[in-house]
Amino acid sequence: MHINSADLSLTSPVNSVSGKGVALQNNNIFNTVILPIAILEIKDYTGSFHKVRALIDSGSMANFITLNLANKLKLPRVKSCHGISGLNSMSSTCNKGSVYCQIKPFAMSEPSFDLNAIITKTICAQQPQRCLSIDSYAHLKDLHFDEDQYSRSAPVDLLLGAELVPYVLDDQRVTGRPDEPVAVGSVFGWLLMGTDTGSSASSEITACCAVVDSSLETCFQRFWEIEQVETQLSLFPEEAVCESHFINNCQRAQDGRFVLALPFRDDPSRLGNFYHQALRRYLLLEKRLSRNSELKSAYSEFMLDYLKSEHMTLITSPFSDTTTNYYLPHHCVLRPNGPSTKLNKGTSAIAEISCSSYLLLKPVTSENADEITVFGR
Structure with missing residues (x-):
């Protein structure tokens, strides 16, 4: 979900000025938060692997893949329709089907994961919201990050949901000050989470909580299902x-x-x-x-x-006049x-x-x- 906080009725005691019965309130109270972006490889229909950017989201019940990436991979699609709901009961429908994928860490052969991903047009806004300078954080200087992870803002191709999070993250943590991002270890390399103190407060929030309602698929299937009435043919x-x-x-x-x-x-x-x-x-x-x-x-x-x-054969001997010809x-x-x-x-x-x-x-x-x-x- 991509939410514009200008549409939210939130007030903040910060930067508020009262005088002569007039109160000025600033709604831009949200610091920019870094979401965990992993660089990995995904297999296409020929067996070749492609480098993609994936968002790790423990609040999602399903895995998602963008329509552009699904078209590029040319994997067989499974027809399906899913109702997706999230924060504040916001809902949408994904009716472009799903694909079975295989992913693995970038430039490594294992571990690999097989997953089913629902096809959607987009997953979220480009991440990160601003380019990060890893070297500006003292506790991150000795860690290796892919150049496509946080150095530029780019689209997210894949979302890995809660079913894979326990198998992806490990117990490694590198922390700095409370207002600095935390490096979390994973099978895909180091991931960043937490507040980006190097940027100003943002008026946009990215929340990727997704709940899949499978009953909607059954409902649509019944709606479009053609009833077959067995009739007995009457013959003369x-x-x-x-x-x-x-x-x-x-x-x-x-x-x-x-x-x-x-x-x-x-x-x-x-x-x-x-x-x-x-x-x-x-x-x-x-x-x-x-x-x-x-x-x-x-x-x-x-x-x-x-x-x-x-289609025809030669008659070797004349037919008898006594037979019907x-x-x-x-x-x-x-x-x-x-x-x-x-x-x-x-x-x-x-x-x-x-x-x-x-x-x-x-x-x-x-x-x-x-x-x-x-x-x-």
């Missing part, structure tokens, strides 16, 4: 026979293809025998192709591809302006009653376009 008698035929006759061949017998509703022998009519149409097609060598070459190549793909002649369909295939194969029925009219109809499993209603929220 003929559609029920067709579906039963599919269940009982569908099988898979050794080459992986599905094989299904045609679902005739009537005796297919009633279609008749049209071998001679089919042969006559075939001869007419050959005559047409003989007058156009380019068309003949293209159609022959097309049919050869059909043969290689086993149905002949479906083919012809070429030329589409000069077609998007991909310029030539295609067409079929035409010979009999007045086509073969398809003898087949059962499958049940309609999709709604008509005019029956579909789109609900918006």
Whole structure:
């Protein structure tokens, strides 16, 4: 939380002057406080590590990562929505998801920590609020700090919450005067906390206390969840026979293809025998192709591809007249302006009653376009 104290109704007895019934009060009573900033490395999706600035916050129930850093790391995201509340019941919602991260001390291989971090746009204002001169504090001169820790004001990329604080901090302390910052030891190196006496009082306060309400995520999930109503499809008698035929006759061949017998509703022998009519149409097609060598070459190549793909097979012996045979002649369909295939194969029925009219109809499993209603929220 980034709070402007000008919006707070706080009064101070310091620097107040009373006279003639007039009281002047100064609200800028807060000394600048140094927050513990650690320099560490975080792993991205390729396994490479990146140097980042992390704020150690024992008052946060969760870990947070900025949206910019999450986009840079390209780690897989988990969809989630969390309600975040803090001081004075101020609340916000983080609905950009979360990521699982691995962090380790800068330029070291261990220890490493795995954590889940909630993605948020920003964590807090740039820290520290002003550049610090470590050498100005006598008790800190012999300690090593990273140049990106306190020497410049910069954005915070990561917030490590209370679950990691006990494993990050150790028992080392280096103190000076009561009004000077304290150096605290950690696995990431030395951290600074306390008052910055070298700066004037500030009117801005950074408070990073965060309480995560997981119930909000469940609430949002239920709100956007689409209810699935199980409905039993009503079938006409003929559609029920067709579906039963599919269940009982569908099988898979050794080459992986599905094989299904045609679902005739009537005796297919009633279609008749049209071998001679089919042969006559075939001869007419050959005559047409003989007058156009380019068309003949293209159609022959097309049919050869059909043969290689086993969409059709060669009849080795003529069918017997006693068996039911149905002949479906083919012809070429030329589409000069077609998007991909310029030539295609067409079929035409010979009999007045086509073969398809003898087949059962499958049940309609999709709604008509005019029956579909789109609900918006």
